[in-house]
Amino acid sequence: MRTGGARRPRPSIEELLDFEAAWPSHTAAKDEAIYHELGVGAARYDQLLHRAAASLDGQAHDPLTAHWVNRLRASSAHVLPTPALPGRPALSSVAP
Template sequence: MLPEHLLAFEQRWPRHTPQKDRAIRTELGVTPARFYQLLHRAAASPRGIAADPITARRVRARTAA
């Protein structure tokens, strides 16, 4: 999965809900735990930051908290 796709998905689903878990499984084909691993990597990558700096910063800030 490309960083820009993961960040775009996170932008559409900013809060963790049961509906988001279902969407992760159906749209992305991974478990929620794996999605969040990939999302954190994407938010820290130069490609992810370039694709969506606001969402990447929000994800990094949430991880640091």
């Protein structure tokens, strides 16, 4: 529960894509900048960024960054290994 302080508005599509274009690699410094400049945590930023990149407004605002974010998200969905369960070996990712 938040107490005190005004609630900051959600970052706009333009703010999210401009920020990602300025900070393309993921570092601890980027996480700090996300919080201080946009007022959201890193996980929430990722959710909002992916939504912005998939939107028509986002693609119109910055087609290169939107395409890069969408492509990165699609490729990362195929490389995450499945964790091992007790008594079973870990499965490698399945290529489409």
